[in-house]
Amino acid sequence: MPELPEVETIRRQLEPLVRDAVIVAADSHWSDKFTPALDAVGSTITGIARRGKYLLFQLDDDHELVAHLGMTGSFHLETGNGSDPSCAAHGKHTRAVWAFDDGRHLVFDDTRRFGRLRVVPKGDYGDIATLHQMGPEPLDGDFTGASLHAAIVGRSRSIKTQLLSQRPVAGVGNIYADEALFLAGIDPRARRVGRERCDRLADSVKQVLATGIDNGGTTLRDYVNAEGDEGQNQHALLVYGRGGEPCTNCAEPLSTIVIDARTTTFCRRCQKR
DNA sequence: CCAGCAGCCTGAAAGC
DNA sequence: TGCTTTCAGGCTGCTG
Missing domain, CATH: 1.10.8.50 (Helicase, Ruva Protein; domain 3)
Structure with missing residues (x-):
């Protein structure tokens, strides 16, 4: 169950790999928890931030791809899969795939489907209650x-x-x-x-x-x-x-x-x- | 506004 | 052996 240390570990590994990647196509599981993955098509990833257990993929058009891993979510990168980002072509529990212009795929797997994806204007978390009301980051100094x-x-x-x-x-x-x-x-x-x-x-x-x-x-x-x-x-x-x-x-x-x-x-x- | 709780999900493990 | 039940729990949304 990913908590802050697990999410931060993933962020640190992923960020240098996806920075400047251009998202040219995407596919997702049918659930509306995951279909927002498609909203990121056409954007370039400029970095990855984190708030609590949320990963915040920074997009160049002043938006963010907000990802929560739920209980069983995980991210990884694959190379050499061509330009077809279909979930079915990946794992049994693949819930979203983003194809980059260099041929790599960013893959989100989530067995139990407790995870969630959203694309929102940067910093606009009004529709994500827990993130909107999130307390201070424990390791940033405001938490005492x-x-x-x-x-x-x-x-x-x-x-x-x-x-x-x-x-x-x-x-x-x-x-x-x-x-x-x-x-x-x-x-x-x-x-x-x-x-x-x-x-x-x-x-x-x-x-x-x-x-x-x-x-x-x-x-x-x-x-x-x-x-x-x-x-x-x-x-x-x-x-x-x-x-x-x-x-x-x-x-x-x-x-x-x-x-x-x-x-x-x-x-x-x-x-x- | 707050407390409390059902519901969402699947697969491993335990129980019968 | 094989079927059924239980368990894991972050977050959302509803009720009182």
Whole structure:
């Protein structure tokens, strides 16, 4: 499940490969989640930005191709496929293909079809609610304990649910939320988190995301980067996916519960409500 | 405005 | 062995 470190890894690999590419044709799966791929035909890619878990392909006509990978989305480049960009000519789960003027194809695969594509005027995210209301980038400096506290104070949902909402901070998903809450010593069910604990949590969020990027992302099931390789951060996880195993801090068996239909693993002794 | 939740998806794994 | 059920979860859109 691509979260910020996985999306950033893909962005870094892809950007130098697609810069200045001219999109001459495209094809997509029939779902209206993917048909906007065709709106990018005729444009030149000038770079790739990222906001939270969204990839933002910059187009030369003052538009952006906004891509969300959902649960199982991945991008890769293929060479030597001629000028036919049909999805059927690629993989079973190919949802979009963009043909470049040099003969290469940018391919978007997404087994479970939770991903989404849109072409919008640059910066115009009014129709993409989560992106429109996205909180600060965690590794850019605007995200602090103070900003986190300001974003959650007065709200009644659990701290984990709020992290996943993308509003207090951009790019945190289920894996890195569990990891950050463990490092900060905060129970994921906590509904009141004061300023001091927000300081610790902000630091933990930055730490787990930066480590995730350094390790090339986390591969538990489907994630592969733009070169088709798995990440290595799964070996650095302290709680996610380790229910029943001893806490690395106190040896108490880690608990697994469900919060908002998401598997949540934490230590009942080390993490406080 | 906010909280809460169903629905979207497929394939692997578990259950019978 | 083979069929059925369960599980994974980010985001959207609806309801109260």
